Amino acid sequence: MRARIARHRSARPAAWFTVEAPTDAGPAILRAETDVVLLDCVAVLSANALGSSAPPTKMRRPSGCSPKLTEYCRRPAGRAGTLILVTNDVGFSVHPTTRLGRWF
Secondary structure, eight states: OHHHHHHHHHHSOTTOOOOOOSSOOHHHHHHOOSSEEEEEOHHHHHHHHHHTSBOOOSSSOOBTHHHHHHHHHHHHHTOSSEEEEEOOOOSSSSOOSSHHHHHO
């Protein structure tokens, strides 16, 4: 994984700036000093929000997850420039065995 990360970093333009914010990317996006921001990865942010919320039951979704994800999107919405979101393909593979996995 370290080699993959190093390869990706070396292929990026020199002007790119990297910030790691696996739980709350909004403030990092707002502080960006460039016109274009690439947010990678929405799946990680979603999984972290889901993991920090109360687990789902048969009758309800996980509590706390949706407001966090809404806030991730709302805060940077007023920022000038371009925001590019990257995420994994989710839901096109093996059917998860857990309720939490199916909800995700």
